[in-house]
Amino acid sequence: MDNEQRIKQTNLSVSLGLGANIILALVKSIVGILGSSPALLADGINSTSDVVYYLVVSVFVRAANKPADDEHPFGHTQYESVGALVVGAFVITTALTIFWNAIDTLLQVLQGKGDFNGGSQLALYVALGTVLIKIALFLITARIGKRTNNETVIALASDHRNDILAASAATLGIFMGRLGYLWMDPAAGGLVAFFILRTGISIVRESTAALMDTVPGKPLNDKVTALVGAVPGVQEVDSILAHRFGQYYIINLTISVSDQISVHDGDLIASQVEKTLLDSLPDLRSVHVHYHPRAQFRAEL
Template sequence: MFLYNITMNLSAQDRVKQTEKITYICMFGNIALAVLKILTGIFGASAAMIADGVHSFSDLVTDIVLLVGVHLGSAPEDEEHPYGHGRFETFSSLIIALVLILAAFWLFYGGVKAVYASFKGALLPAPYYISLIMAVISIIAKEAMYRYTVRVGRRINSTALISNAWHHRSDAFSSLGVLVGVAGAMFLGPKWRLLDPLTAALVSLFIAAVGFKIFKMAVSEFLDASLPKSSLDTIKKVCLSVEGVQNPHEIKTRKVGYRAVIELHIDLPKETPFETVHTKMSEIEEKLKAEFGEGSIISIHPEPLP
């Protein structure tokens, strides 16, 4: 569930600027982490750390996809797109989800393959302390990226940015798995070196679960799923707060990128002057935009009471 009242004072340009800022910061952070992880894995004899480094590179792909999606999605309405271009942002979330799922599959396959080799008698290499230290650094850095990104994403009501934040957290959990595996392989003896790839395989299942969650959310938006039930209650409450308005009904909602789309009917006394009807509709629209965001698309149809 997402809150829609957090974008009420943000323009499309503000959203793009904030998204670009956090995404560029994380892009440079991911580049540094990916390179350090791979080098650490090579020199620290940790296959799991190398895999974790490759996973960090997948974050770069999603960062680029996110920037493109937000830029395209912030384009104003035109004749062919009367509801704007917010679906581009939803589409970028879908790509992020697929990248997460593919990265999870890659980690799972590599981990299971190494575990199988160990059971067959292969002696896995023992990681060095540098891999342990790098895993701790990665966990701290990626969790910081997650918290920063998800905070901005919620403030500007960006599905794609929140999705990307979860990608950062999935990388943090991946590094946590590496930390456990490396520590076990280092301190429990040769027979337990399989903990490194085994833990990586288990963590990949969490990454896949996050990917499928984001995938489901993006697909729901593409299929015009309604806003949460709490939003319906809010719409009714707003309508009834305007004097004379009765029976808000036939309420239809959906989400286009960061924008809420709301269509509804209201009842008014049939003797109500046209100017008053227009004033009350405008009041409802202003209050709904205060709740769901200034960019919300609202359509109100008044009907006379018997």
């Protein structure tokens, strides 16, 4: 996928999610309040926070799509990881807020305080509709995330998946509350918070790893060694140093060649190594190949 198409797909996923969450936030919050459902209100708060961080994400996505310049010769794609980190922070904050409110309501129900009598039928229908909408959004966003390998979009897909579980818990809680098990509605709100918190922690962990230049390590080294080792003239792969920025990698490679060849032939081998890696690894942006002659006695070891 070329960069222009990648940008279009990324913007599509953000726009769909933002539009859907604006509608869901309004509907769930209003119905959650009027329909006396802590679980649906908790899910409405979740969607409201989704709207906020979708707006934040759109800013980082635009920044990540800026072309390379003198100060950022490999582009600005690391903004995708920063955007994912912001998403994770918002998700965790939302989870803690929802959990506190749900526990407060649950304690009131168990102690016989307050006037909670269960959620309305409309609240149940809205929660069920949310499940269906979020399933569709997850499938679309996950597919785009897989195609573009955009960390921010992948994080948004994870959030949609989290919302499916949250809305399902809210639906079950409202349904059981209407059957007389009043404590299950606020308890479902607490369960919603747990799902949200788990996803938030996962997003923060993954985005932090990307910002710390974490690479696949041995799997990547093994693949590079196999590809480079198959290039005629390469006698040994001495070192592989990979650096990550956003979805892309830069590799600094040191290889050994025969000490009987000319500098020109060595350059040809290095160029072939570079071409082989760039053709074989779609997320590789640049390769720097250093070669040195291998002494005859080392070749015989």
